[in-house]
Amino acid sequence: MIAEYIASPRGIACHVAERDGAILGFQALEWTDPGWAGANPLPADWALVATFVAIEGQGTGIGRRLFEATRQAAKASGVVMIDATIRRENAGGLAYYSRQGFVDYWSDDTVIAKRRTP
Template identity: 40%
Template structure:
């Protein structure tokens, strides 16, 4: 299988929402608890001109994953906040690695100096993924309230560009 990574556009929002909703429905790996629509993702995509969205697809154009960074709301304009999602059952195929290479290059070009990742402390695959990309621990959020009211801890990791 050959992976193709490219910048995401408005027409990718519905398939990205479908992929993300499968992850949300399973639970345990994302802080999101409510389904999203393509229109919601399109709004997120255009929230900032410095948002950078990439998708990975196979030779047939099937969406395998997506990743985005956007300006971090608390750390200032030089810091990007990242989110990564891979199709259920398709992890471990290099999707996240390919996406991060594209994101890293685009984030540097956009003038970001580091990338922040906030990962649920109970998301072992997410923690492993970001650790394997070179992200380092820098903090923790205890008792983060999810949209459904449940509490989780989050690990904070950073990647210096």
Template identity: 40%
Template sequence: MRIKPANTADGQSMSDVLDDIFAAGLRKTPGDLQTVLANYIEHPDRIECSVAEGDDGRILGFQSLRYARAGNPYGAPEGWGIIGTHVSPRAARLGVGRALFQATVRAAKDFPIEKIEAAIGAKNPAGLAYYEAMGFRTRRETEVTICKVYHVASRDRQIP
């Protein structure tokens, strides 16, 4: 597996990953190319968006890190990072999320960002478990969303 920054040429394959997640019932909407470009690759607050590429060149998943501006749609505090992780169900349990997170933490340190927030659906046990395993801890909850925070400032800490 190879981790690299996402670019427009990866857009359709990233859209296919979102469609795979939707087809598995793990996402509310499919992801078309325009959505991928606008929300991940070309987003004005993008810090990093990395893709995990399999040995065959196929995109297995991707992870986005954005800068949280005041009034962002996720309610993350201004100045934090906002993370989104999307791994194809066909690539689950292969270490894709862990490898992507290593690249994301490096980007957060370089930016620099001290905290990253993830907003996970309360009925998404796999997503909640993933972020917990990466070192995120619950910060706030609603009926539908659990927000977890990761403290990047612990620069000496190893990613689990």
């Protein structure tokens, strides 16, 4: 978790939601990898977002508040576009990002990529 999200070499921000000392969610934002040789390479001024909200925190507004903090960090850092690439079977994740204003722009057999401006 620390290497991939909190202290990522391309990291922009990582926000955590907690209640009574228990972590209920986090959201990380990082610059795209300029060396990415896989499918759907992205421009250098785009960022990638990753989100987790524990079951007991879902539906309580945690995700919305996390994204507002992430959006502000993206704007302050000069991010042009935010990408959220979600596994096709993750219906909750797909719905969450749609509610945050993300729109589909690319997909393959396993994932759907959504984007939005900060």
